[in-house]
Amino acid sequence: MANRLRRLYSRTEAEITVVDRDDAHVYQPGLLFVPFGLAHAEDIVRPRQRQLRQGVEFHLSDVDHVGLDDQHVTLTDGTVLPYDVLIVATGARLQPEETEGMTGDGWMENVFTFYDVAGAMGLHDALERFNGGRLAVNFVDLPIKCPVAPLEFAFLADWYLHERGIRDEVELTFVTPLDGAFTKPVASEHLRSLLGEKHIELVTEFNTGEVDAAGGRLVSYDEREVPFDLLVSIPLHGGCAYVGRSPGLGDDLNFVPADVHSLQSKAKPNVFVIGDASNLPASKAGSVTHFEGEVLTENVRRFLAGEDLDASYDGHANCFIETGFHKALLIDFNYDTEPLPGHFPAGFSPAPLLKESRLNHLGKLMFQWLYWHALLPGRDIPGIGPDMPTSGKVQSG
Numbered sequence: 001m002a003n004r005l006r007r008l009y010s011r012t013e014a015e016i017t018v019v020d021r022d023d024a025h026v027y028q029p030g031l032l033f034v035p036f037g038l039a040h041a042e043d044i045v046r047p048r049q050r051q052l053r054q055g056v057e058f059h060l061s062d063v064d065h066v067g068l069d070d071q072h073v074t075l076t077d078g079t080v081l082p083y084d085v086l087i088v089a090t091g092a093r094l095q096p097e098e099t100e101g102m103t104g105d106g107w108m109e110n111v112f113t114f115y116d117v118a119g120a121m122g123l124h125d126a127l128e129r130f131n132g133g134r135l136a137v138n139f140v141d142l143p144i145k146c147p148v149a150p151l152e153f154a155f156l157a158d159w160y161l162h163e164r165g166i167r168d169e170v171e172l173t174f175v176t177p178l179d180g181a182f183t184k185p186v187a188s189e190h191l192r193s194l195l196g197e198k199h200i201e202l203v204t205e206f207n208t209g210e211v212d213a214a215g216g217r218l219v220s221y222d223e224r225e226v227p228f229d230l231l232v233s234i235p236l237h238g239g240c241a242y243v244g245r246s247p248g249l250g251d252d253l254n255f256v257p258a259d260v261h262s263l264q265s266k267a268k269p270n271v272f273v274i275g276d277a278s279n280l281p282a283s284k285a286g287s288v289t290h291f292e293g294e295v296l297t298e299n300v301r302r303f304l305a306g307e308d309l310d311a312s313y314d315g316h317a318n319c320f321i322e323t324g325f326h327k328a329l330l331i332d333f334n335y336d337t338e339p340l341p342g343h344f345p346a347g348f349s350p351a352p353l354l355k356e357s358r359l360n361h362l363g364k365l366m367f368q369w370l371y372w373h374a375l376l377p378g379r380d381i382p383g384i385g386p387d388m389p390t391s392g393k394v395q396s397g
């Protein structure tokens with residue numbers, strides 16, 4: 001957003017400041033590959049400041065709170081930043097401590113998450129030491145970032161264990177609170193079949209209440225158990241703590257309620273929200289954040305010009321799902337249309353939807369380049385915008 005707005009406004013027209021608590025920008029989709037040795041931490045982390053256009057101020061500090069009425073952001077280093085427009089873009093926070101036992105003695109021993117750099121690196125070492133037994137992959141509850149990433153991890157684990165020649169020695173289980181492999185019925189059915197083909201056991205409607213690392217048990221609230229030797233868990237997610245310290249800004253989970261089409265917050269007209277920090281019913285995904293960015297840039301412009309906002313964001317999300325053995329699926333959907341089979345972005349395109357292909361796998365790998373060179377600089381991707389394309393999709397029935 002800062003890069004987009006910097007292009008839109010000259011320095012005399014607008015001062016633009018980015019606040020972040022650290023200077024290490026992680027390409028988070030790359031975290032999936034680190035445990036399997038397919039990426040290294042140093043490949044996916046870059047200095048934040050270098051991603052910003054000249055003329056964007058960068059302030060390194062945690063946010064303490066936002067004062068909505070007097071229009072200022074107070075930072076933990078004592079700085080007070082006044083604003084005319086505030087864009088909340090502080091993402092989602094992992095909360096492993098919210099699940100009983102998860103961060104106990106087994107944390108980073110036989111219980112891991114790959115959702116941050118330290119966890120992904122620790123899991124890499126643990127997988128290298130793993131020579132057979134029960135490997136369980138679980139996410140505790142939605143919302144989580146990239147809801148397909150746990151499935152991708154299970155598919156890649158199947159591939160990795162094959163490569164090491166120990167797949168037959170491992171019981172691989174995917175444990176989900178959902179009633180199927182995924183949230184939406186058509187995709188859920190495709191992904192369930194794929195899990196079956198790969199002999200990955202699917203355990204559904206499992207609401208994790210406790211992680212018993214010493215006993216090697218995942219225990220649900222209704223007292224079902226899944227045994228494990230190695231647990232890969234995606235913890236509960238919440239919004240940032242400072243949102244909770246900013247009266248009127250967030251909801252109970254510290255996500256920021258906003259208009260689902262314009263991204264204007266419910267709290268104040270001059271506060272907008274983008275990406276994982278919002279409580280929108282869109283996926284928490286980088287693609288969503290990018291598409292929202294196009295609409296939000298226009299809305300900041302309209303707001304400052306006193307014009308009506310553009311209420312056109314349709315929830316468009318687009319995601320490659322790595323399935324192992326150098327293949328991937330592609331899903332494309334929005335608030336109203338679930339992921340459907342077909343081709344993306346149109347019927348003649350070689351990229352199949354909801355079907356494994358090598359081209360989709362190459363697309364997944366290419367996404368990293370696109371991320372650093374198009375998404376972060378805030379450039380539009382020609383032909384792939386915030387409006388979900390409908391022409392290549394096949395409606396069943």
Ligand SMILES: Cc1cc2nc3c(=O)[nH]c(=O)nc-3n(C[C@H](O)[C@H](O)[C@H](O)COP(=O)(O)OP(=O)(O)OC[C@H]3O[C@@H](n4cnc5c(N)ncnc54)[C@H](O)[C@@H]3O)c2cc1C
Nearest residue numbers: 020021028029062063090091145146275276284285286287
């Ligand atoms: C393992 C994994 C795989 C993924 N795979 C995909 C994928 O294949 N495709 C896809 O589209 N998306 C994927 N995602 C999701 C994607 O990475 C996120 O949706 C995206 O990064 C969200 O962007 P954001 O700007 O909203 O939040 P973030 O990128 O998380 O940025 C939030 C920023 O806020 C800063 N911050 C937080 N709190 C404070 C504070 N109090 N003070 C100051 N600064 C603060 C943080 O340091 C951070 O820089 C994946 C995520 C993970 C974890």
